[in-house]
């Protein structure tokens with residue numbers, strides 16, 4: 001297959017491109033990425049000279065750029081998004097543009113050029129907070145912050161294009177990912193790198209919010225399976241099956257980095273902070289997917305990766321990030 005991967009220079013997209021070119025050595029990948037603050041060519045430096053890989057810098061909201069990038073492509077996998085909840089509370093504009101209008105632009109290109117498949121990457125956050133039980137694909141979306149509302153908008157538009165025009169879309173909604181190459185604004189890389197620098201770990205509210213953690217390579221395998229075996233017009237949840245309170249996760253990170261619990265700094269809660277996410281992943285299990293990595297082992301491997309890749313994350317924590325961090329945390 002020849003794939004167009006959008007947002008491939010970010011966290012999950014870069015892991016996915018590497019996964020595809022490793023497990024399907026005859027595939028080719030075009031990566032269309034705008035290179036926002038979260039897009040980093042260093043994430044794919046090892047593939048720069050690989051003849052199967054092509055990089056195009058551009059915006060998914062630009063119809064011409066998208067149509068040009070689609071030339072000869074069998075399928076599109078859309079990772080391009082603004083992805084951080086806290087930033088969506090400060091500056092939502094870019095979220096609406098990329099996470100809604102970007103999806104619209106891709107849908108129009110798929111419709112016009114008759115591309116055989118668009119796999120749109122979404123999130124468990126579109127279901128909103130679930131106090132009990134787990135969200136199923138048939139549940140209504142109830143997003144509660146500008147990030148998840150924008151993602152839900154993209155999902156609904158994609159499903160509407162399937163319903164009305166039979167544009168062949170399929171959607172995955174995964175739980176929280178972690179692993180190598182994650183931008184250090186998200187909780188795990190932020191806490192790991194702060195701990196390594198003996199800096200405080202800013203824990204929101206009472207620290208009892210629950211997230212279901214999924215190792216990024218397990219998500220990549222699930223996405224790849226849905227891409228090749230999923231049914232048009234369907235949504236597939238991909239959950240890690242490891243739900244944990246933030247405070248417990250924070251203590252685990254401190255243990256793995258050999259730092260004291262006095263580094264935990266309780267800070268003001270995120271406005272509208274969703275208490276818990278949990279997805280029912282039976283449908284993707286029936287397709288043949290199951291997470292292969294145990295949470296404890298994957299978290300240890302992730303901490304080791306950040307320990308061994310200071311040259312990757314140190315530059316990211318200066319400049320733009322510094323200004324964001326001060327504005328967000330006042331620390």
Ligand code: NAD
Nearest residue numbers: 007009010011012034035036038039059060080081123177
């Ligand atoms: P990320 O922020 O690390 O990467 C996003 C990438 O998209 C970056 O490379 C960025 O440059 C690119 N991008 C942004 N706007 C663009 C535009 N207009 N045109 C082209 N490229 C653009 O995000 P991530 O964590 O890798 O998430 C990827 C996808 O997975 C997103 O759609 C996100 O909603 C979804 N998701 C993420 C998680 C998670 O835990 N990280 C969980 C579930 C779903």
Ligand code: TYD
Nearest residue numbers: 085176185186187188202203204209211246
């Ligand atoms: P995050 O990684 O931002 O992912 P999401 O909000 O998309 O789930 O946050 C994961 C959890 O960690 C969430 O409950 C918020 C919490 N959190 C903190 O307590 N402190 C922080 O500095 C950050 C970034 C997140």
